[in-house]
Amino acid sequence: MQVLEWGVWLFLLLINVDKMSGCFLCGVESSLCTVCNSVQACEQHYSVHKPSGSSCRKFRVEIQEGKGRTLVATQQIKAGEVVLVDTPLVQGPGNKTPPTCLDCLSPWKEADGATCTLCKWPVCGETCQSGLWHSIECSTLSRLKTVPVFSSDVCPEFAGIFSLRISLLAKDPTKRDQLDFLMDHADDIIKDSNFELNWGPGLELISEVDDLPYSGVRGVGIFCTNAVSMPHRNGRWIFPTFSFLSHSCVSNSRFFLHQGEKVLVRAQxxxxxxxxxxxxxMEPGVGGVLRRRYIQELWYFCCTCQLCSDPTELGTYLSGVKCRECSDYLLPKDSLDNSCSWVCSGCKAEKDGNTMHALASALNTKSKSVEGRDETVNMIETLLSILHPNHFILLYLKEKWLKFDCSEKKDLETGLRYVSEIINIRKIIEPGLTLNLGENMKVLNQIMMKLAKLKLELGEIDKTEFMKITLSAARNITFAKRCFEDNL
Ligand SMILES: [Zn+2]
Ligand SMILES: [Zn+2]
Ligand SMILES: [Zn+2]
Ligand SMILES: [Zn+2]
Ligand SMILES: [Zn+2]
Ligand SMILES: [Zn+2]
Structure with a gap:
């Protein structure tokens, strides 16, 4: 028995060693990094593992079925530590975009807008005409038979630029290696009912181009699956290593996009x-009832993370609806099946899943349109009789309520209760050093200090008590600063 167990153990160890062999990124047999002695890195990928001036990165690439390439920690990464800094492999305009400079992606105006003297597409001027990004497709565009009409409206042909740029880049073998690693979910994307509307004119435009290494649809798929929006500009980036990071609704890291063309990932x-x-x-804080369908529609996969796999969403009841037959709550029977029926945990009454989705969707839209403090309070009160008190729509409304300035003791006490409830739920659904936690800590502090001052004036607390609250506020500020690190 003992021998067999050792045998099994050795077998597992060998499997593990096999999985860990080769370059941490591409798997090609390479030498061990002499700095950290923890991973192998080939010549081409060594600078991703150990960027100059930085310490060795603590991850390797592993292929997982259904997910493609993923990043796995090779050593412990501490909360707040930088996991990865990546620079774009390609940038460009998306679909549904008004004309923008093809190089720097700044808005372009028909009245005073310049066009490239070679291809006649919008650019800012000479510098952008010969810029790094536009140069990729300029000569190809100039050989096309037609030049679209550029006005201030959305120009549907722009939808082809990103796909064309990716394909032209793939003619360079080094870039091709990086692009070949990227998933495209092309089969699902073509089935989308808006595919033709969104991408048809762009694909039509580039169908005239011969000898492209990728199909237009693969280019669109790479874009849809991997591109991230640029801050303050009309375009998207694709980061080669960052693209391997999978989504989790309770993620352990967060990312910041910098205008200086880089993305920085930190452990939360x-x-x-x-x-x-x-x-x-996506922005955390949306209940599974809507969140799971958004993910499916936007990124074409069914999320199976911890939060999604649990009908109670880790005990938060973020999507819980009050049962009309008893005092318990209705939750999906199988939270990984978006159309399953919902069941009450008390009386076992069942409701149709699509009806529950429609209810959440309608209430969510309504909650976005309420204005003013009184209307917000009324909606919170109404919803408390329909939804679980932790329901994500109530969280949203409470956060909205907290944005109104208040100075009366009663309101400050309500505010303190709301923000504490929000912090407690958010700590479960987005653990660690998150921006939302930082924001909520700031709000908590403001209310705490206002209330303490008021109570001091009213003689309800003494100076010692007031000082204690001030000290705890100072500690909160120090913590919040860590949450905001790198935020632009
Ligand atoms: Zn490699
Ligand atoms: Zn190393
Ligand atoms: Zn420009
Ligand atoms: Zn041009
Ligand atoms: Zn999930
Ligand atoms: Zn019931």
Whole structure:
């Protein structure tokens, strides 16, 4: 028995060693990094593992079925530590875009807008005409039979530029290696009912171009699956290593996009060796009832993260709806099945899943349109009789309520209760050093200090008590600063 167990153990160890062999990124047999002795890195990828002036990065690439390439920690990464800094492989305009300079992606105006003297597409001027990005496709565009009409409206042909640029870049073998690693979900993307509307004119434009290494649809797929929006500009970037990071609704890392053309990923919580490094593709705080369908529509996959796999969403009841038959709550029977029926945990009454989705969707839209403090309070009160008190729409409304300035004791006490509830739920659904936690800590402090001052004036607390509150506020500020690190 003992021998067999050792045998199994040795077998598992060998499998593990096999999986860990080769360059941390491409798997090609390479030498071990002499600085950290923890991963192999080939000549081409050594600078991704150890960028000059930085210490060795603590991740390797692992292929997972259904997800493609993922990043896995090779050593412990501490909360707040930089996981990765990446620079773009390609940038360009998306679809549904008004004319923008093809190089720098600044807005372009028909009245005073210059066009490239060679291809006649919009650019800012001479510098952008010969810029790094536009140069990729300028000569190809200038050989096309037609030049689209550029006005201030959305120009549908722009939808082809990114796909064309990716394909032209792929003619360079080094870039091709990086692009070949990227997933495209092309089969799902073509099935999208808006595919033709969104991408048809762009694909039509580039269908005239011969000898492209990728199909137009693969280019669109790479764009849809991997591109991230640039801050303050009309375009998107694709980062080669950053693209391997998978989504989790309870991610262990977060990312910041910098105008200086880079993305920086920091750990939000401690990440253990062997653990997958994840980011959240969408703003956290939306309940599974809507969140899971957004993810499916925008990124074409079914999320199976911890939060999605649990009908109670880690005990938060973020999507819970009050049962009309008893005092318990309705939750999806199988949270990974978007159309399953919902069941009450008390009386076992069942409701149709699509009806529950429609209810959440309608209430969510309504909550976005309420204005003013009184209207917000009324909606919170109404919803408390329909939804679980932790429901994400109530969270949203409470956060909205907190934006109104208040000075009366009663309001300050309500505010303190709201922000504490929000912090407690957000700590579960987005653990660690998150921007939302930082923001909520700031709000908590403002209310705490206002209330303390008021109570001091009213003689309800003494100076010693007031000083204690001030000290705790100072600690909160120090913590919040760590949450905001790198935020632009
Ligand atoms: Zn390599
Ligand atoms: Zn190293
Ligand atoms: Zn420009
Ligand atoms: Zn040009
Ligand atoms: Zn999820
Ligand atoms: Zn019930």
């Amino acid at each position: 919580v401690d990440i253990q060796p062997g653990e997958e490094i994840t980011i959240s593709y």
